[in-house]
Amino acid sequence: MTSTISTKPLLVIVPAFNEQESISQVVSDIRAEQLDVLVVDDGSSDEMPFEQKQPAHRY
Amino acid sequence: MSLPINLGVGGALRAGFRFAVDNNYAAVVQVDADGQHPVNQIRDLVAAAEQFNAHLVIGSRYLSSDSSLIPSAPRRLAMRILSWVILQATGLLITDSTSGFRIICKPLLIEFAREFPAHYLGDTFEATIGAVRARFSVIEIPASLSPRQLGEPSSGKWKSVMLTARALIVSVLKLSPQPTCFNSY
Numbered sequence: 001m002t003s004t005i006s007t008k009p010l011l012v013i014v015p016a017f018n019e020q021e022s023i024s025q026v027v028s029d030i031r032a033e034q035l036d037v038l039v040v041d042d043g044s045s046d047e048m049p050f051e052q053k054q055p056a057h058r059y
Numbered sequence: 060m061s062l063p064i065n066l067g068v069g070g071a072l073r074a075g076f077r078f079a080v081d082n083n084y085a086a087v088v089q090v091d092a093d094g095q096h097p098v099n100q101i102r103d104l105v106a107a108a109e110q111f112n113a114h115l116v117i118g119s120r121y122l123s124s125d126s127s128l129i130p131s132a133p134r135r136l137a138m139r140i141l142s143w144v145i146l147q148a149t150g151l152l153i154t155d156s157t158s159g160f161r162i163i164c165k166p167l168l169i170e171f172a173r174e175f176p177a178h179y180l181g182d183t184f185e186a187t188i189g190a191v192r193a194r195f196s197v198i199e200i201p202a203s204l205s206p207r208q209l210g211e212p213s214s215g216k217w218k219s220v221m222l223t224a225r226a227l228i229v230s231v232l233k234l235s236p237q238p239t240c241f242n243s244y
Contacts, residue, residue, distance in 0.1 A: 010105065011084040015071035016092035026090065029098040036084075039092070040075045043065035 010035060017042040068159070069177035069186075076163070076172035086164040096160040097203050104162040107200045114167035114195040115187065118202025119155035125203040137223045141184055144227060149191040153199060156184045157223075160202050167195045179222045 012030050016023050016039055023039060030037040060078065062071060072089065079087045088104055090096045100118065107116045120130075121138070130138065141156045157180060163171055167190055176185045191197050 009084045010086050010088065011079045012088045012090055012101065013072060013075035014090050014092050015068050017065060019092035022094045023092050026092055026094050033098060033101060035101065038060060038075055038078060040071040041061040042071040043062050
């Protein structure tokens with residue numbers, strides 16, 4: 001059930017496609033809330049920040 | 060995480076859901092990359108999920124008096140039609156079925172990681188219907204939405220309306236007496 005969510009890990013997922021202008025600020029805002037964040041770069045053709053460009057390995 | 064090809068929002072989310080399940084996250088929050096969603100209201104989604112034992116909590120701009128974004132008339136009409144379809148399909152009133160600001164909790168998260176619509180509006184409108192019909196708990200809370208500050212929207216106003224109409228027709232045709240997208244919970 002969901003009664004103890006706040007004591008378990010919470011992941012913020014940000015799907016992104018060609019959002020180089022805004023993604024850094026969004027990630028920064030989420031990290032400021034002390035939350036885990038996963039950016040899923042959906043095959044962008046723009047210049048996403050390097051740290052968001054890690055390969056998806058098994059996914 | 061970087062996908063080698065463009066899968067659409069639904070495909071990107073499904074990859075994220077699988078990552079979350081494999082790494083034992085209890086819940087995930089979706090946030091759009093354009094900066095419109097109120098990150099400081101993520102805690103409100105978590106609190107609502109806990110208070111109401113909800114598996115899916117949707118942040119609705121139409122329930123919020125703080126939202127500074129006024130949707131266009133065609134978009135408001137599309138939202139009303141989508142709400143009506145969901146009401147007929149599930150008996151549940153959802154005012155902002157296309158909102159991408161939502162929390163998904165286990166066990167619904169596991170179902171979404173296993174199977175999740177990848178086409179236009181599948182990740183929001185159709186996934187919401189599937190969750191309700193599979194007897195997961197779905198609620199809405201107010202959430203403010205700001206106008207886009209940077210970048211360009213993925214589709215224009217009228218293109219969005221046309222895509223919405225197409226998705227609506229496809230979804231209605233797919234509706235069946237029993238849910239087929241997810242296992243019952």
